[in-house]
Every structure is written in structure tokens, then in C-alpha cells.
Amino acid sequence: MINVLKIQNPYNRRKRKQAMIGDKMKTLVIVAHPDYHDSGTQGFLKRATEGLEEITWHYLPEQTEFNVAAEQQLLIEHDRIIFQFPMYWYSAPATLKKWEDKVLTRAFTFANEKGILKGKELGIVTTLGYPAKDFQAGATEGFSISEILVPYRALAHRAGMIFMTPLVVDQFDYMTPDQQTKLLIDYQQYLTAAFSFSFSVRQDWIIKQLKKMMNSNNQAQLQLVIDQLEQNKIDLNDLKDQIKMIRQAEEG
Amino acid sequence: MINVLKIQNPYNRRKRKQAMIGDKMKTLVIVAHPDYHDSGTQGFLKRATEGLEEITWHYLPEQTEFNVAAEQQLLIEHDRIIFQFPMYWYSAPATLKKWEDKVLTRAFTFANEKGILKGKELGIVTTLGYPAKDFQAGATEGFSISEILVPYRALAHRAGMIFMTPLVVDQFDYMTPDQQTKLLIDYQQYLTAAFSFSFSVRQDWIIKQLKKMMNSNNQAQLQLVIDQLEQNKIDLNDLKDQIKMIRQAEEG
Structure with a gap:
């Protein structure tokens, strides 16, 4: 484990607030998908970010040992962190969990005085193979997306991050061109527009x-x-x- | 992916019910812990199973490619499935998620006519580094264990399994000998006693x-x-x- 107490926090609060109101907010999109290179949805979302400024697309390959210091540095340098993944058994694929377990050391993550993530935003972009309406009490899935995402909400809570309303992409393969256009706009906005504006x-x-x-x-x-x-x-x-x-x- | 449709389901409902009332209920304890061999808690729990019959202790090593057919066969052969893990970022360590992603294929898991897991029990034994009372609205962790475990509850729901009240082991290292004795009894009962008896x-x-x-x-x-x-x-x-x-x- 690296000594995170020695990490200089280059993050100036006033500057960050300024950045989030102005055009310079930086967004990190962390993508976990076991079949990433064959995924039509991920390809579509990636193309949607082309031409957008201040976006870092960060695909997590399978079977990788993460460089903890480098990953933490990426988090430090961005204002909005997005976890983007297909929902597998009501959670992200194992690769993102592995990343969390390794990179999010307690000393780095906890919202104490040093709290490096404090005030940053955590967004979730999740793709579903089933209709979003199945996710509610009494329906096939029995639990709402809000309930299913509690582990990420609890993480944001512990880190002092602002949890963004999730962007749920259900049944991408069945979308009409109009629905895809709407998704493209919603997605770009999710990555770059000031939240709750x-x-x-x-x-x-x-x-x-x-x-x-x-x-x-x-x-x-x-x-x-x-x-x-x-x-x-x-x-x-x-x-x-x-x-x-x-x-x-x-x-x- | 193996052709699960060809798997013979050896699971006789009447026999299973009999087994759960009598002494022959079989329990599979699936253990995920990145520092398993150094964990005092896991060592204690493992020793607690010694001498108990009908318990299969199944530690998931890190960096393993799972044999899907063999893992599914284990599930078929047991009546009660326990996920046992230290809570890392409000979920099991990545290894258990990897196991879920690989082993729990849809055709094997979904509670349709073939539903192989239907009627079996899913229990959670989770160890916490912080006091259990921190896990509630308004406290440090902000969310209850019931809320945090929704992904596993949703899995049980989808598979038609009976979700058991979780066994939460908080701050094992601070336990007195009396508290450890109580834990030992609670744990053995969790693995082997008929649920809700x-x-x-x-x-x-x-x-x-x-x-x-x-x-x-x-x-x-x-x-x-x-x-x-x-x-x-x-x-x-x-x-x-x-x-x-x-x-x-x-x-x-």
C-alpha cells in the first residue's frame, strides 16, 4: 500500500467550484465491461464523447493489476467520476469491484480532513438487458435501481461525494434512431453539464x-x-x- | 458456456424438504477473503465448522478461473448456500463477484420451470471492521445492512431462493471470550439449524x-x-x- 498521507492534494476547493460552474469541469468515465470490444452500447457511448472536451475515457481491462498511485492520481485530477457498466447480478462486473477494493484505500477515500474525494461527484451509467420498469417492488426484479445502487450511494456518502441521479440505459439494442439520439444527448449532458442546474x-x-x-x-x-x-x-x-x-x- | 439445459436436476423436492427437517440438510459455505490465510475471523469460523456434518467449506482463491460446471454441481448438491466475506465497500470482495458473474449463468439461475436453485436458501455471513450500529440512517455509514445487501436479496429473488436473515459479525478482534462463544453458537446454528424453526x-x-x-x-x-x-x-x-x-x- 502506498503512503497516501504523503500525497499532496492539489485540489483547490475554490478552483474546483469555479471549474464546475464554468466550462472546465473534468470528467473521468471509468468503464467496466467483460465484452467491452464487442459491446454496441459501449461503442455508441464512446463515440458520443468524441469532440467533447475535458472527458477522460478510462476502460478497465480484465485481468489487470491496477497501479494504485496512478489510478488515485486520475481521481484527484477530475471533478466528476462516472462508473459505467452493464448490470450483472445487480452490481458492476467484478473488474470494477476489484478496482474499488485496490484503489480506494481507506486513507485516500474517507471523508475526513484530508478527504481527497470530498465534494467531487459520483455518477452511475448502467445498462440493463431488461426493461427499467421491471426494477420495482412486485415486478420481475423486485427491487428499484435506487435500492440496487445502495453500495455506490454508501461509498459516495463515506467519501463525502455528491451522488448524481443515475443514468439508466435499458435495452439499447431495441432503441429506435430517435431514442438513440435522445440517449446521446442525455449521456453527453450527464458527463459534462453542471449537475442540478x-x-x-x-x-x-x-x-x-x-x-x-x-x-x-x-x-x-x-x-x-x-x-x-x-x-x-x-x-x-x-x-x-x-x-x-x-x-x-x-x-x- | 456449458449447455445447462442438458444438466439433469438431481434435486428431488420432497427429499429436500425431508432433508431440511431432518439431519441431512447440506450447507455450502462459499468464502471470499483476499487475506484469507491471515484472517483471524475466518480461521475462527472455519474451526467452528470442524466436527459438524454436512458442511462443505469452499474457499475461493484469488486469481482463479472457475470451473463453471463443477461450481454449478456444488450448488446443485447443497440445500443452503452461504456467501461468507468481509464487507469491502458495501459488498463482497471482487472474487465473489467474479464467481457470480461466471458461475451464475442465466439459464442456470433464473427461477423458471427448470430453476435449479429454486427453494434453496441463501445466507450471508459478513464481517465488519466497524460497529454494526454505524450502519443506519444518520450514522457514519448512512445505510442499513438490509439496504446494503439488496444486490444479494435481488439475486435470491430472481433465483427463487429463500433469503436468510444475515449473520453480521462486527469487530471480531474486540470480542471477549464470552462474545466469541456466542458467535460460535450463532454461526454453527446459521449453517446447520433449520431456518425459522x-x-x-x-x-x-x-x-x-x-x-x-x-x-x-x-x-x-x-x-x-x-x-x-x-x-x-x-x-x-x-x-x-x-x-x-x-x-x-x-x-x-
Whole structure:
């Protein structure tokens, strides 16, 4: 075990907060998948990150002995940590657990004064072979995704991390092109948009990203989505103006 | 992947039920622990099984490729399956997850018509480095053991297995000799006593086991426990007789 007490924590809180509001938040996507190279879903998600800045794609190969210091350094350098995996028996595949067991030493992880992960975000992107609606009391799976993810929620709790609402991708193979487009946007947002931000900031983010993607194949379809979102925003602003006028009238 | 459809299920329901009431219930203890050979707790628990019949102690070595057919055969041959492990990041160490991912193929595990695990029991023996009371809402760990074990409860649910109340061993290293004696009895009972049986059957079991142990070192202490339990049973029977007499008087 390395002496983590000697690790300098280069993480400046003020700087981090700034980074998360501005454009410079850095996201680490830790991917565990035993059939990674044959997975259509993982290929799709990987392509979705192309062109996005400040994303580190970190695939964990099977049968690897992890370099603990290097893995911890990666965690230190990023603001948002994503665990991305297909759900196997209500948990990540064994490789991610092996990574947790080795890399997340107590002294590195616990949210004490030194707490190196404290204030960072932990997100979960999990793919399901069965419909998401099966995951509830009384249905085939009997337990909700929120319940099944308790071990990760408890980890975030212990490390003082902010646990993000999970992104659940169910039955990717059956998705229509429209559903895939929606997933692509949801996924990019999950990796890069500030978490729990206002509707208007999210809208801006979508428009900005879509404009960047205009060079891709589906230009007509993308233009349609952009027009729709721009219209949404105009409608929202109209609504806000009306509310403002009503309030001023009441106060006057 | 082996063709599980070809596996003959040697498991006769009536015979199994008989076995679980009688003395012939077979228990498989699957042990995952990265420092197994240095673990005082695992050594203690292993010694506690010595002399017990119908127990298969099955340690999963690290870095092993499992023989899926052989592991599935072990599951077929036992009535009660125990996952025994120290809790690492709110779950079993990676080795057990690797075993689950490889051995528990869908066709073998799912509780459909062929459901090979259906009706068997799944027990969890987990050791904690922290006090059990830390595991609740508002305490250090924030989540209960019941919540943390949801992935195993969901597995039991999917396989049609009966999930046993977990046996939680917290802070073994701080236990007094008396606490260790209690743990030994609780553990032996967890492995071999019929689950959810009556108070009187449990008492009989304890007395029977303790009598067997009379050859060990702590004879005086054991005799004390036996006397106490025998007295409990006499008291209980006296109480039952009194209730019976009162009822007869009322009915007469």
C-alpha cells in the first residue's frame, strides 16, 4: 500500500467550484465491461464523447493489476467520476469491484480532513438487458435501481461525494434512431453539464452541443431538434415576461 | 458456456424438504477473503465448522478461473448456500463477484420451470471492521445492512431462493471470550439449524451441539452454558404446563 498521507492534494476547493460552474469541469468515465470490444452500447457511448472536451475515457481491462498511485492520481485530477457498466447480478462486473477494493484505500477515500474525494461527484451509467420498469417492488426484479445502487450511494456518502441521479440505459439494442439520439444527448449532458442546474442552463448546453455537432451526418434531424429547443426557450422567456408583468401589476 | 439445459436436476423436492427437517440438510459455505490465510475471523469460523456434518467449506482463491460446471454441481448438491466475506465497500470482495458473474449463468439461475436453485436458501455471513450500529440512517455509514445487501436479496429473488436473515459479525478482534462463544453458537446454528424453526427446536439443537463439544478445552464454561439452557427449557415447559392447565380449567 502506498503512503497516501504523503500525497499532496492539489485540489483547490475554490478552483474546483469555479471549474464546475464554468466550462472546465473534468470528467473521468471509468468503464467496466467483460465484452467491452464487442459491446454496441459501449461503442455508441464512446463515440458520443468524441469532440467533447475535458472527458477522460478510462476502460478497465480484465485481468489487470491496477497501479494504485496512478489510478488515485486520475481521481484527484477530475471533478466528476462516472462508473459505467452493464448490470450483472445487480452490481458492476467484478473488474470494477476489484478496482474499488485496490484503489480506494481507506486513507485516500474517507471523508475526513484530508478527504481527497470530498465534494467531487459520483455518477452511475448502467445498462440493463431488461426493461427499467421491471426494477420495482412486485415486478420481475423486485427491487428499484435506487435500492440496487445502495453500495455506490454508501461509498459516495463515506467519501463525502455528491451522488448524481443515475443514468439508466435499458435495452439499447431495441432503441429506435430517435431514442438513440435522445440517449446521446442525455449521456453527453450527464458527463459534462453542471449537475442540478437550472432548466435554462441545461437548454443552453443542449443548443451549444448540438451546434457543434452540425458537421455530423444527421444535419437535417439535428436542425429540427435545435429549432425545437430554441422555440422552447423563446416560449419559456415569453412566459417569464408575462409572469414578471403580472407581478409588477400586483405590486403596483 | 456449458449447455445447462442438458444438466439433469438431481434435486428431488420432497427429499429436500425431508432433508431440511431432518439431519441431512447440506450447507455450502462459499468464502471470499483476499487475506484469507491471515484472517483471524475466518480461521475462527472455519474451526467452528470442524466436527459438524454436512458442511462443505469452499474457499475461493484469488486469481482463479472457475470451473463453471463443477461450481454449478456444488450448488446443485447443497440445500443452503452461504456467501461468507468481509464487507469491502458495501459488498463482497471482487472474487465473489467474479464467481457470480461466471458461475451464475442465466439459464442456470433464473427461477423458471427448470430453476435449479429454486427453494434453496441463501445466507450471508459478513464481517465488519466497524460497529454494526454505524450502519443506519444518520450514522457514519448512512445505510442499513438490509439496504446494503439488496444486490444479494435481488439475486435470491430472481433465483427463487429463500433469503436468510444475515449473520453480521462486527469487530471480531474486540470480542471477549464470552462474545466469541456466542458467535460460535450463532454461526454453527446459521449453517446447520433449520431456518425459522421454533424456539424449542433451536434449544434442542444448541444442547445437542454443546454436548458434542464437551471434549474441547472449555469444559467448565460449556457445562455452565448447557446447564443454563437445560434450565431455560425446563422453565419453558413448566410455563407451557401452567398455560395448559389454565386453559383446561377455563374450558371445563
